[in-house]
Amino acid sequence: xxxVAENLSCERGGRxxxxxxxxxxxxxxxxAVTGPNGVGKSSLLxxxxxxxxxxxxxxxxxxGDPELSAGEHCHYYGHLDALKPALTVLENLAFWTAFLAPGxxxxxxxxxxxxxxxxxxxxxxxxxxxxxxxxxxxxxxxxLARLLVVARPVWLLDEPTSALDAASEAxxxxxxxxxxxxxxxxxxxxxxxxxxxxVGTLRLEAPA
Amino acid sequence: xxxxxxxxxxxxxxxxxxxxxxALIGVLFFLAVITVIPFGVGPDLNLLALIxxxxxxxxxxxxxxxxxxxxxxxxxxxxxxxxxxxxGRPLEVLVLVKCLxxxxxxxxxxxxxxxxxxxxxxxxPLAIGAVALTLLAGTPALTLIGAIGAALTVSLRRGGLLxxxxxxxxxxxxxxxGVSASGAAVTExxxxxxxxxxxxxxxxxxxxxGPVAAAMALRFSSD
Numbered sequence: 001x002x003x004v005a006e007n008l009s010c011e012r013g014g015r016x017x018x019x020x021x022x023x024x025x026x027x028x029x030x031x032a033v034t035g036p037n038g039v040g041k042s043s044l045l046x047x048x049x050x051x052x053x054x055x056x057x058x059x060x061x062x063x064g065d066p067e068l069s070a071g072e073h074c075h076y077y078g079h080l081d082a083l084k085p086a087l088t089v090l091e092n093l094a095f096w097t098a099f100l101a102p103g104x105x106x107x108x109x110x111x112x113x114x115x116x117x118x119x120x121x122x123x124x125x126x127x128x129x130x131x132x133x134x135x136x137x138x139x140x141x142x143x144l145a146r147l148l149v150v151a152r153p154v155w156l157l158d159e160p161t162s163a164l165d166a167a168s169e170a171x172x173x174x175x176x177x178x179x180x181x182x183x184x185x186x187x188x189x190x191x192x193x194x195x196x197x198x199v200g201t202l203r204l205e206a207p208a
Numbered sequence: 209x210x211x212x213x214x215x216x217x218x219x220x221x222x223x224x225x226x227x228x229x230x231a232l233i234g235v236l237f238f239l240a241v242i243t244v245i246p247f248g249v250g251p252d253l254n255l256l257a258l259i260x261x262x263x264x265x266x267x268x269x270x271x272x273x274x275x276x277x278x279x280x281x282x283x284x285x286x287x288x289x290x291x292x293x294x295x296g297r298p299l300e301v302l303v304l305v306k307c308l309x310x311x312x313x314x315x316x317x318x319x320x321x322x323x324x325x326x327x328x329x330x331x332x333p334l335a336i337g338a339v340a341l342t343l344l345a346g347t348p349a350l351t352l353i354g355a356i357g358a359a360l361t362v363s364l365r366r367g368g369l370l371x372x373x374x375x376x377x378x379x380x381x382x383x384x385x386g387v388s389a390s391g392a393a394v395t396e397x398x399x400x401x402x403x404x405x406x407x408x409x410x411x412x413x414x415x416x417x418g419p420v421a422a423a424m425a426l427r428f429s430s431d
Contacts, residue, residue: 049290049294050294051290051293051294051430052430068296069296071294071296072294072295072296074294076290076291076294078287078290079287080285080286080287080290081286081287082286082287082288082290082291083286084219084223084286084288085228086222086223086226086227086228086229087219087222087223087226091219091222094215095215095216095218095219096291098211098212098214098215099212099215099216099291099292099295099297100212100291100295101211101212
């Protein structure tokens with residue numbers, strides 16, 4: 001399975017953000033999208049997720065499920081956490097589990113149960129707490145748990161390490177490595193070094 | 209009902225019933241509108257009974273409008289709408305489920321409160337029953353039509369007023385048939401069933417048009 005984008009151009013608010021961008025990502029590979037602020041890293045992720053229509057070009061997942069669009073192969077982990085403060089941590093996670101399921105099935109794709117995912121991210125003690133009481137880092141971790149409970153081959157991560165402490169960052173690195181080892185793919189927009197051994201880099205430059 | 213719809217319905221219902229949800233606000237607003245009417249109109253009991261059904265219907269319409277602006281905006285603000293749009297779930301069905309849950313959380317309490325509030329307006333028992341029945345049949349249409357306005361104004365800050373301006377003209381037919389059916393129940397010889405069936409038809413039509421139009425608006429809202 002691989003993620004292919006060809007000839008991608010994106011316009012936001014009448015302004016050309018990037019044009020003629022191509023990328024190919026093989027199974028088990030990670031790609032870090034870097035570049036200065038405002039250069040279009042988040043826009044690229046949103047185009048890959050299918051949330052923004054590209055001005056030209058296309059995104060496709062080869063050897064994936066032919067009935068799903070490229071975006072439906074993806075988990076999108078953006079700046080917003082998609083959490084409801086009035087619901088408890090487990091209610092939030094259980095909703096996304098039921099809403100997004102079933103994910104990719106197969107021997108190597110083993111989704112965690114919500115409890116396991118919370119344990120893996122170290123917030124299982126907060127399961128019955130309303131999400132309103134979580135700290136910023138805990139909210140990010142709860143949002144990450146969504147990626148673990150439903151298996152999807154492509155993770156699109158926008159600033160995945162923001163608001164995370166060192167220990168959580170290390171945990172995230174392990175989870176990403178496990179995802180890659182299972183044949184997953186990761187595209188991450190980041191300013192930090194990714195906590196992974198082998199990462200390709202796509203550097204976006206502002207148009208001259 | 210398959211799993212994701214049930215999960216969505218439960219989530220929406222929980223959110224409307226918990227802190228910051230819209231369920232109680234709608235009923236309290238309804239209560240406020242209905243209780244001030246007798247003071248404004250004066251102690252003419254016959255006049256109150258005459259305008260009672262219309263007052264209840266207008267109160268229900270305004271109370272429904274009150275909570276609608278957050279129908280999609282809350283999900284947009286916290287990023288949930290993005291995930292829903294890219295999940296591949298049929299957006300029309302998603303909107304319909306959200307509307308049903310929103311109605312169960314905010315519209316149904318209005319229907320249940322209406323018989324109690326009718327007493328303020330000196331309605332006779334038959335008229336109370338008729339108003340409650342027409343509200344039960346008609347308020348879902350208000351929510352479903354309102355969903356179109358909510359989807360169109362989803363990206364606007366403080367779009368609530370614009371939503372009301374957009375939605376009110378389209379809810380006029382619902383109001384007309386709702387009030388005329390309630391009135392017909394107590395005045396001979398006008399038939400009750402004719403306007404009531406038209407009201408039910410309006411609800412069924414908006415159950416199709418509302419989700420389709422709202423889903424279309426939501427698809428264009430993402431950027």
